[in-house]
Amino acid sequence: MPHLLEVANASKTFGSFTALNNVSITVPKGSIYGLLGPNGAGKTTLIRIINQITYPDTGTVMLDGEQLKPAHIKNIGYLPEERGLYKSMKVGEQALYLAQLKGLSKLEAKKRLNYWFERLDIGNWWDKKIQELSKGMAQKIQFIVTVLHDPKLLIFDEPFSGFDPINANIIKDEILRLRANGATIIFSTHRMESVEELCDDIALIHKSNKILDGKLLDIKRAFKTNTYQVGIKALHSADLQSELEQKFNTAVTNFNSLTANVKLNIKLSAEDNPNDLLTYLTTKGDVTHFVELIPSVSDIFIQNVTHTNA
Amino acid sequence: MNHLSLIIKREYISKVRNKAFIIMTIVSPVIMIGLICVVAYLSQKNNDKVRVISVLDSSGLVKDVFKDTNKLRYEHITGLSLEEAKALVKATSGYGLLHVKQNSSIEALSKNITFYSADPPPASLVNKLERLLKKRLTEINYKTNGLDMQKIQAYKIDVSIYQENFKGKASFKSDNFVKLMFGGAAGYLLFMFIIIYGNMIMRSVIEEKTSRIIEVIISSVKPVELMLGKIIGTSLAGITQFAIWICIGGVLLSVASVVLGLDLAQLQAPQQAILESTAQTQMLDAESQQIVQGILSLPLLNLTIAFVLFFTCGYFLYSSFYAAIGAAVDNETDTQQFIFPVIIPLILAVYIGFFTVIEEPHGTISTVFSFIPLTSPVVMLMRIPFGVPIWQQITSLIILVVAFMFSVWFAAKIYRIGILMYGKKPSYKELVKWLKY
Numbered sequence: 001m002p003h004l005l006e007v008a009n010a011s012k013t014f015g016s017f018t019a020l021n022n023v024s025i026t027v028p029k030g031s032i033y034g035l036l037g038p039n040g041a042g043k044t045t046l047i048r049i050i051n052q053i054t055y056p057d058t059g060t061v062m063l064d065g066e067q068l069k070p071a072h073i074k075n076i077g078y079l080p081e082e083r084g085l086y087k088s089m090k091v092g093e094q095a096l097y098l099a100q101l102k103g104l105s106k107l108e109a110k111k112r113l114n115y116w117f118e119r120l121d122i123g124n125w126w127d128k129k130i131q132e133l134s135k136g137m138a139q140k141i142q143f144i145v146t147v148l149h150d151p152k153l154l155i156f157d158e159p160f161s162g163f164d165p166i167n168a169n170i171i172k173d174e175i176l177r178l179r180a181n182g183a184t185i186i187f188s189t190h191r192m193e194s195v196e197e198l199c200d201d202i203a204l205i206h207k208s209n210k211i212l213d214g215k216l217l218d219i220k221r222a223f224k225t226n227t228y229q230v231g232i233k234a235l236h237s238a239d240l241q242s243e244l245e246q247k248f249n250t251a252v253t254n255f256n257s258l259t260a261n262v263k264l265n266i267k268l269s270a271e272d273n274p275n276d277l278l279t280y281l282t283t284k285g286d287v288t289h290f291v292e293l294i295p296s297v298s299d300i301f302i303q304n305v306t307h308t309n310a
Numbered sequence: 311m312n313h314l315s316l317i318i319k320r321e322y323i324s325k326v327r328n329k330a331f332i333i334m335t336i337v338s339p340v341i342m343i344g345l346i347c348v349v350a351y352l353s354q355k356n357n358d359k360v361r362v363i364s365v366l367d368s369s370g371l372v373k374d375v376f377k378d379t380n381k382l383r384y385e386h387i388t389g390l391s392l393e394e395a396k397a398l399v400k401a402t403s404g405y406g407l408l409h410v411k412q413n414s415s416i417e418a419l420s421k422n423i424t425f426y427s428a429d430p431p432p433a434s435l436v437n438k439l440e441r442l443l444k445k446r447l448t449e450i451n452y453k454t455n456g457l458d459m460q461k462i463q464a465y466k467i468d469v470s471i472y473q474e475n476f477k478g479k480a481s482f483k484s485d486n487f488v489k490l491m492f493g494g495a496a497g498y499l500l501f502m503f504i505i506i507y508g509n510m511i512m513r514s515v516i517e518e519k520t521s522r523i524i525e526v527i528i529s530s531v532k533p534v535e536l537m538l539g540k541i542i543g544t545s546l547a548g549i550t551q552f553a554i555w556i557c558i559g560g561v562l563l564s565v566a567s568v569v570l571g572l573d574l575a576q577l578q579a580p581q582q583a584i585l586e587s588t589a590q591t592q593m594l595d596a597e598s599q600q601i602v603q604g605i606l607s608l609p610l611l612n613l614t615i616a617f618v619l620f621f622t623c624g625y626f627l628y629s630s631f632y633a634a635i636g637a638a639v640d641n642e643t644d645t646q647q648f649i650f651p652v653i654i655p656l657i658l659a660v661y662i663g664f665f666t667v668i669e670e671p672h673g674t675i676s677t678v679f680s681f682i683p684l685t686s687p688v689v690m691l692m693r694i695p696f697g698v699p700i701w702q703q704i705t706s707l708i709i710l711v712v713a714f715m716f717s718v719w720f721a722a723k724i725y726r727i728g729i730l731m732y733g734k735k736p737s738y739k740e741l742v743k744w745l746k747y
């Protein structure tokens with residue numbers, strides 16, 4: 001798959017502080033790319049470099065095969081974490097202004113705004129001032145302004161903050177729809193469940209360095225430990241439990257079950273086949289659970305961050 | 311540059327539509343004119359009071375020089391002693407008592423004139439009395455010493471020096487006053503404009519920072535464009551406001567002077583005093599003719615072009631500093647520390663303009679400060695009516711433009727970093743560091 005964005009060896013220092021150290025990422029076309037990292041890791045600096053708000057000390061950024069240049073601004077839509085609109089300006093005028101700054105003609109901007117306002121059900125806000133709107137409403141406007149000029153690359157920094165669950169879902173669906181229509185999306189967040197749900201690729205940045213990146217599934221595969229969560233309804237549960245504990249590398253686990261009286265995590269070595277384990281277990285009782293434990297993004301995140309800290 | 315015009319338009323419209331701005335635009339001239347009317351009215355009221363001055367003339371020589379005017383009335387007291395006269399004036403609450411003692415000689419008499427009053431009299435009144443007495447006593451003195459008063463008057467010579475420069479162009483004493491008026495007005499206007507609208511630019515930058523829209527905007531436009539757009543948009547709003555002020559002010563002033571029947575010209579009394587002293591013997595008509603001529607003899611074309619250029623460059627120079635200050639801080643209370651050093655050269659320029667340029671428009675101090683970029687707009691504008699060689703004007707302007715470009719570059723650097731910095735007030739040291747990012 002061709003790459004839409006390639007950041008190569010980007011470094012940025014502010015005085016004696018290194019905000020980014022030799023970071024490279026490649027964002028495939030049409031993907032949702034999760035940019036993860038603890039607070040202060042350098043995500044915002046990287047995003048600002050992509051937006052040409054700041055410039056890297058060293059390193060290059062290529063967008064769609066071209067060196068990043070000011071004209072690319074209209075190909076990028078950016079929703080910063082620190083949201084804001086002119087408080088005393090009317091919604092419609094403000095959206096028009098911001099759209100025109102992104103290179104849309106007034107007429108075109110108006111047409112698209114009407115479409116989006118209708119789509120997100122906010123048609124009658126045109127003449128309201130931002131200060132009259134609730135935070136969530138203002139966020140919706142900001143979302144529309146970000147995507148209005150139909151950019152190739154969308155960058156969302158914590159897009160769901162400030163939304164109630166219903167509206168967060170609406171926005172999530174819109175993001176997925178935008179990808180379906182061909183946009184590439186960089187998605188920076190601390191909410192791991194949304195990464196899990198949305199992202200195809202991720203990069204983990206920690207202390208100014210990229211410590212991990214790739215396809216989400218590949219990363220999960222790399223981090224999986226061959227551990228299976230099993231539940232068995234056995235006649236003699238205590239006997240079975242001690243037998244399994246002796247035979248395998250086990251750990252205590254817990255899940256809801258109506259029937260299972262033996263619950264364990266069993267870790268297999270790399271060459272073991274899970275089918276053998278299952279066959280073996282079926283001889284000991286009724287197997288009610290047999291699940292491979294896949295590390296969550298959250299686990300991977302915490303594991304990597306704490307590991308690098310140590 | 312399309313972005314720039316969009317930004318200018320937005321800044322202009324948002325300023326002009328702002329309620330506070332509209333109120334300021336309409337209310338300030340009303341307040342100003344109201345104030346002028348009140349002052350004029352009060353000073354007129356004050357002058358309306360008729361002062362009664364009693365004259366006890368024991369010599370009998372000066373009695374008839376005192377003629378009633380609409381502000382002064384003289385009452386002649388006869389046949390009373392000094393003490394009785396004083397008591398009488400006090401009882402009838404007259405303003406004061408002028409006592410001229412009987413004396414053998416005029417010289418002795420002239421040294422023995424006393425004015426009694428409850429409070430020390432105003433200098434203008436004493437001057438008037440002295441003038442009247444001096445005239446009369448001099449006449450008497452001439453006469454007693456055998457000089458013919460009429461002859462003296464007839465042979466008096468009046469001198470009025472005709473001024474002409476080496477190129478054969480005539481000038482008048484009142485010219486300096488005219489030049490001062492023009493230069494002063496231009497310099498002061500610039501000063502006011504910088505203070506008022508520089509602050510407005512600063513506040514508008516801070517607003518963008520606090521509303522956090524800044525990051526969205528600068529992902530679309532260059533910070534320099536945003537800054538210049540802000541400066542230009544706000545300045546246009548400022549020019550609009552000034553124009554409206556002048557219109558409303560002019561209309562109100564003429565309406566007020568007609569309706570209230572106030573003689574607003576009275577307010578200019580101090581200036582007239584200057585005129586009178588410079589040209590005592592000339593008719594007032596000739597005087598105003600000279601002023602008109604003085605205005606016409608000004609380098610008007612030069613003045614207009616220089617005004618536009620120096621005003622624009624000087625204003626942009628300072629407003630880029632204001633924009634940088636706005637970007638460096640989070641809220642208005644933090645701005646003081648940075649505004650002060652910006653305003654000092656401005657105030658210095660105005661002082662130099664009003665004190666040094668008047669005395670010596672082409673002296674060393676005036677000349678030097680009309681080249682230093684931070685003071686040159688004001689000082690040069692004040693010097694130009696007195697005639698400044700073109701090469702000096704051009705040199706000064708070039709220095710100013712270079713300084714202006716440097717200040718925009720400097721401000722843009724601060725601006726670019728500052729607008730994304732939140733939370734703490736930067737020190738000067740940090741600002742220097744920002745320049746290197």
